[in-house]
Amino acid sequence: MTTTTAKAEEMPVTAWKGGVDTCWRALEAMTEGARKMHEIQLEAAVEAHASTEASRKQLAEASDAQAAWRIQGEWLSRSLNDSLAYWRRLAEAAGETQAAIAACLYAQPQLGIGGIEQGGNAALMQMMDKAYRQWLETTKQFYGAPVVAQPQVRKES
Secondary structure (H helix, E strand, O other), X not given: OOOOOOOOOXXXXXXXXXXXXXXXXXXXXXXXXXXXXXXXXXXXXXXHHHHHHHHHHHHHOOOOHHHHHHHHHHHHHHHHHHHHHHHHHHHHHHHHHHHHHHHHHHOOXXXXXXXXXXXXXXXXXXXXXXXXXXXXXXXXXXXXXXXXXXXXXOOOO
């Protein structure tokens, strides 16, 4: 039974090839994630345009102010729901992309010449965890920010 082991002079080349392969797989994952996000944005834009156009036509045909307020309220409610769905879909696509990139980096070949098997995985995961925690804190601060009412218009006496 014969086993093939890399010769000492081949190890740097093998390591380089593994690194390049890992970079390509990560780049493919990023490209796929960007493509998904682009599709989500296009779908949302088309839906928003159609909804706005339909509401505009309804407003043009509104018989009184009450009907106009109802149409605007329905449009606003529908737009809010669509916006939340849009951001949820983008967050899911970003999460899937992050997971795919992490899988590529974690699966990098281990050659016994330093790097991942000597704590690189732990460092990578700690770095990703820190970045995620910072993103989470920023998101919490954004959603926790007080809502500022529109400035009141002063009536001239």
